[in-house]
Amino acid sequence: MTLADSAIQWYDRNARDLPWRVPGTSAWAVLVSEVMLQQTPVIRVEPAWHAWMNRWPTPADLAQDPPSEAIRMWGRLGYPRRAMRLHACAVALVERHDGRVPDDLDQLLALPGVGTYTARAVATFAYGQRHPVVDTNVRRVVSRAVAGDPDAGPATTAADLTAMAELLPEEPARAARASIAFMELGAIVCTARSPRCTECPFEQVCAWRLSGAPAPSGPTRRPQRYAGTDRQVRGLILEVLRHATGPVPRQRIDVVWADDVQRARALAGLVTDGLVEPLDSDADRFVLAGDHPPRYPALE
DNA sequence: GACCCGTGGCA
DNA sequence: TTGCCAAGGGT
Incomplete structure (x- = not known):
C-alpha cells in the first residue's frame, strides 16, 4: 500500500467535519476558506467563514461593497491585507471572469492574494484537478515520513511540489483526496510539536520514526516577535x-x-x-x- | 531568499 | 509566563 493509500484510508475515518469540505461547496466558498486559512487556525476561521459567505455568497456580492466592509468583516482573523486582497480578487473575478472562479491554474495564480498554494488548493479541492498541493502540513509530513527529517526546512516551492507529485495517485479525484489527507494528517497527527505517532498510519514506515524520531538539530527559524513591533x-x-x-x-x-x-x-x-x-x-x-x-x- | 504582514491559544 | 505556531502571499 502506498503512502497515499494509507493516508486516504486514515482520512476517511478521521477527517474533521469542516463546512467548506461539504460536497457541492462553491469554488468561491472554497477560495474564501483557503485565504482565511492562510496562517489562521481552523477554529477561528470557521465562524468567520460562515458570516462571510452568508453576507457575500458570490464574488459579485463582495465586489459591490467597498473594501472597508471586507476589512470590518475580517474582524480579528489577522493579516487584514488578506481581506483587502480578497476584495480585490472579487473585483477581478467580476471584471475578468464573469464573476466566476476560474478553474485554470494560471488564471487562479493571477488573482490578488492567490499564490502557489491557494491556486492549487482551489483547482484541486473545488474542481477536482490533479495537482500537488503543498502547504506547511504537507511539507512537514513528507519531510518526516519520506526524507526522515524532523522538520521541513524553508519552503522550496519547486522541490516541494516535485516531492509531493511523486506521491500522488494517477486518478485526479483520488489525488485530490490524497492531498487533503496529507494536510489533515499534518494538522492533527503529525503536528509540529508532540506528534501523535501512535495514531499515525505511517507509524511503521515513517523514515523519521524508524530512525528514532530525532529532535531537530541546530538553530530553527528565528522567532517571530510581536509585542512592540x-x-x-x-x-x-x-x-x-x-x-x-x-x-x-x-x-x-x-x-x-x-x-x-x-x-x-x-x-x-x-x-x-x-x-x-x-x-x-x-x-x-x-x-x-x-x-x-x-x-x-x-x-x- | 529574506523580510514583512495580526492574532490568539496552548504547552 | 512566554515562546511557539497556525491551510501563505507579496515585495
Whole structure:
C-alpha cells in the first residue's frame, strides 16, 4: 500500500467535519476558506467563514461593497491585507471572469492574494484537478515520513511540489483526496510539536520514526516577535478604524501608541498598503479604504 | 531568499 | 509566563 493509500484510508475515518469540505461547496466558498486559512487556525476561521459567505455568497456580492466592509468583516482573523486582497480578487473575478472562479491554474495564480498554494488548493479541492498541493502540513509530513527529517526546512516551492507529485495517485479525484489527507494528517497527527505517532498510519514506515524520531538539530527559524513591533501598532490603529462609524480624527489614533515615530510609520504603512486612506489633504482624518462619508447631494 | 504582514491559544 | 505556531502571499 502506498503512502497515499494509507493516508486516504486514515482520512476517511478521521477527517474533521469542516463546512467548506461539504460536497457541492462553491469554488468561491472554497477560495474564501483557503485565504482565511492562510496562517489562521481552523477554529477561528470557521465562524468567520460562515458570516462571510452568508453576507457575500458570490464574488459579485463582495465586489459591490467597498473594501472597508471586507476589512470590518475580517474582524480579528489577522493579516487584514488578506481581506483587502480578497476584495480585490472579487473585483477581478467580476471584471475578468464573469464573476466566476476560474478553474485554470494560471488564471487562479493571477488573482490578488492567490499564490502557489491557494491556486492549487482551489483547482484541486473545488474542481477536482490533479495537482500537488503543498502547504506547511504537507511539507512537514513528507519531510518526516519520506526524507526522515524532523522538520521541513524553508519552503522550496519547486522541490516541494516535485516531492509531493511523486506521491500522488494517477486518478485526479483520488489525488485530490490524497492531498487533503496529507494536510489533515499534518494538522492533527503529525503536528509540529508532540506528534501523535501512535495514531499515525505511517507509524511503521515513517523514515523519521524508524530512525528514532530525532529532535531537530541546530538553530530553527528565528522567532517571530510581536509585542512592540510595527505589526502590533498597525493592529491597534486598524482596530480603532474598524469600529469607527465615520472619519477618525488623528487624535484618536495618536492615543493608541506613545512612540510618535513608530506610530507614524505604522499609519503610513497602512496607507501605503491601501488599507487606510487619509480623508483630507492635511491628513487629519482617516477612514478604512473606500469608506467615504456621504456627500452633499448638491455637490454631486 | 529574506523580510514583512495580526492574532490568539496552548504547552 | 512566554515562546511557539497556525491551510501563505507579496515585495
